[in-house]
Amino acid sequence: MYKFLLIIVLALFSGRLAAQTNSINEERFLSIGGIEQWVTISGEDSSKPVVLFLHGGPGSTMNPYDDTMYGYWKKDFVLVNWDQRGAGRTFGRNAPEEVSEDYWIENPLTVEQMTADGIVLAEYLTKHLGKQKIILIGTSWGSILGAKMALARPDLFSAYIGHSQVVNFSEGLAHAYKAVYKMAENANDQESVGVLTQLGSPPYENAKKEGQLLRIIKKYEKANSIPAPADWWKLKSEYDNEKDAQDRYNGDDYSFIHFAGFKAMGIKSMGAGVNFRKDGLEYKIPIYFIQGEEDILTPKELAKAYYDQVKAPKKEFVLVPGAAHGHNQAIIDAQYKIAKKSLDHKNK
Template identity: 40%
Template sequence: MPRKAARLVGVSLLGAACVLLAVAAAGLGFRAYRQHLAIETLAIRSPKGVQEGEFVDIGGIRQWIQIRGEDRDNPVLLFVHGGPGGTTLPISSGWLPWEKHFTVVQWDQRGTGRTYGAVGDALAPTMTLERMTQDGVELAEYLRAHLHKEKIVLVGHSWGSFLGIHMVKQRPDLFSAYVGTGQVVGKTTFEKAFELTIGRLQRLAAATNNREALAELAPIASQPTLTPENRLIADRWNSALGLPPADGFQMTGPVPPLFMPELSLLDLYNWRRGAIFSAKYLTGRKGPMFQSDTASLGFEFSIPMFFIEGEEDGVTPGEPAERYFKEITAPHKEFVLVSGGDHFIPFDRPDQFLAELVARVTPFARD
């Protein structure tokens, strides 16, 4: 290449690099500006309020928690997230109204978010239901002492509802009430979800007159057992037919995840990495939700029990949860079916979910 042409190429590449750097700098500057605005939006200004974020020693490792509320005299609500590995910190700005009624605690579980970022893959041998149940119990004990409360409301979502049942069963004395949403009761939850998926695939195949898909799906539909072979067939046609997700999650809140204050790009990276890491040990046919079920713990509970379920939850359908709930004995229990609700009602219907908490759970939320 002639020297002049090489010089022109070099100048062009340098110019492109400078443009990219300028765009990146502008993007980071805009993000910093939006995060500054978010600090004002989310600030707790009440003199009796609490706004904390810290690592706490739980289960022999540092685990991240966030505590927010406008009045320390309010009941403490511990939200046990799903996923597994699905930290709620980036998607919780819609919970501002909750903080008028509760002191809301979010917890990056073992293998999740900032907790994963602090410890990393060394957690692998400890990623068990038993260890994580004990983590939750230790956290509840810490919160009871730190916030000067005798008992705590536990809200468990999806995987967190499975973990939450184990927590309240092991140490009911720590909790004033249990609220499950997207409640997982074991493998029957996912067998029902698979059955619904096959039905949706059949309807989509019929609408497109895909005879090959209908022929392969028909024997599974007659006996929708969740085997690896059946799962492969379902995944194949899921991809080929373009089946939409069972639940399309739309967050409701004033601050998008990218602009949450004090949430670094590394935190967002660890959010994704933690979800992949946790799924490796806690989901699938070898995971605890397939290997055990809540019924094996017994049906007697000594605290009030509430299930708030989305009528159209395609991820953890309400039918298995309702069957389980009918067997439960408790001082008080209520099964709430949210019309049109999906798997993510605490996030895409936070005001409606709060209304249910205030009306049904608050009367039992004692110190």
């Protein structure tokens, strides 16, 4: 009996030791698209399927927070977070100490360049981690990159999961303006009605105007949805410093002004040219859309209409009650469930 128990204990111990040995935790700058870009790779078992997250914003990096949101995924997946061109540590590595409007103007961001960056990263991950394909998850702005990457290089991905999927950004913003204007009127919110009236319906030629509209949209999304836990936004210790804070702040400004556009500076809007109903209706891999029911910015009506048009080997639309445009626990759990469902063990 004693010998039998000893065998069991040794087997359990060796199993835990093997898991520890196979764990992966890499953080480094990689040369992507002619610049150095910050990438982290982490998981309890490097043999597990790989998930590449594409953060929103643009500029809203996930690296400072990924353990609080996605930590429990690491037993089943290898998680990759990437500070995209113009965001977070990637921005800080490549921008001058003093960031001016001239820098904004002389260093444009484009959807095409950032899509190309993402594809180079995906190619690197498949080779570096010994995978045939990886799972791609894009949120908001990241859903633009995700859809573009999945459409351009389906050979690299086993599935694409779009959260708060952008379909036609200009149409979506106009829809959001009308929706939030009606909400403000119904709430007798004269301050917001006044701002919205002054702004007028988009599109705008000034990023500041788009920013004002987004603030009101966020106000009403917050009022009608279940929030994320407060501890999700606590910075990891290694990101809790002045340098990283400044890079996040500057990168967010730089990225947003290029996404929204600023005609007076000659900066074209990246968002204005996005219309997947025109050039993104046929996917060669399974796709899954996860949509917050209370999302105003990328409304469920447009996302579902696009989903209904899309052709794919497999597709699924998941509407999450109590969720708005951003993350909350229900969104993370829905992403996890879909990621597990999408696994094709032959493509590990």
